[in-house]
Amino acid sequence: MKDLSVGDPKSVLIKFALPLLGSMVFQQLYNIADSFVAGKFINGNALAAVSNGYEVTLIYLSFAFGCNMGCSVIVGQLYGAKDYTKVKTCINTAFISTAVLCLTLMGLGFLFTPALLRAIATPNEVFADSVLYLNIYTAGLIFLFLYNISNAIFSALGDSKTPFIFLAVSSVVNIFMDIWFVRSFRMGIAGIAWATFLCQGVSGILSVITVFIRIRRLECPDPPKIFSGKLLGKMIYIAIPSTMQQAFVSVGNIVIQSLINGFGTFVMSGYGAAVKINNFAVSVFGTLGNAVSCYTSQNIGAGQMDRVRRGFSVGLRMALLIAVTFSLTYILGRHRLIRLFTEDNKSGTDFLMIISPFFVFVAAKLTSDAVLRGAGAMGWFMITTFTDLILRVVLAFIFSKEWGYIGIWFAWPIGWIVSASMSALFYWKGVWKKDNS
16 A cells, blocks of 8 residues: 655656556457457458447446545545545445445346347347347346446555556456467357456455455444445546536447448457557556546645645646657558458548547546546546537537548547646636635
């Protein structure tokens, strides 16, 4: 466990962020491995089915992300304030409430997955595989949620190394199990889904056990409560906007996916490969933003406002440097990157060529949002998110009528530019300080 409110902000944030970035890389390997194995060892329709199902899994991930951020911000603030009794109470409350939410989502998922796939115009040739993949994925949601809450707690306590170890081992094993189940056991799409289920299950259970072993080190003047409605309310205040952010982005992506589905499986496969590559870059910026959020929450809990500003400056410089690196790599290597998943696909390479030059705006937006979220300024945070989503969806419909699927690709950078400008403005106007004055 690490107190992020002491020491040189640059050194503290970089040391904290690097294992988180490593964790993100391995987290993305779960999704990339599924698409890689489907496209290389099954067929193009299998890749289209996994990509189509992936947009639905993002809805589940949005709830897991919301739980993660709600728990991380509040536990981080309490840990920064050295209130260890409430830290333990908050952790107990987070696990209980998350388990109830997860079981509810699992029930809804089993009931409505086929209807949702029909609603987004899933082609008949990939419909059955999409349903199969999603049903198995839904069965393993409890492990996904347990891991995310555990990861939130580790991060809030300044420990970014433990989740990195869990993910590194789990994701590497997942790659080999994907290939093993598909090639040796001829399980097709089901093999990919079951491999993910098993690997996430082991990492989720071990993470929870480690959390409770770790927090026993915190000495409390009073015994913690099993559940606190007041602390749950505080976590919900952070979690709901974070969940809505991810959920509405996911819904927007599903709407865009329905547009893409209308152009046939060739465009679906190209987009499926390209969006995985894009999401990898965006996830790096998001993970760096999560590090800034944890840093912000601990320092606000400790009353160190000046350190928040210094941490933002460090985080922004890191994010912009990474953004430029991704942009150059994706533009110059777009054909090779697409061929990692499927044959050279023009729709996929066009996507990367159009959106990659604008990664600097995504980096700036997510770093500014991180301070707003870590400070609990969720109203301002939501404004920037909805602006990005609404612009992308509306412009995708308009542009696709004029320029086909290429028009959909151009909607992305416009949303990024506008929302990034708003996020940066909110940060510099100091709305995050007003929420904690």
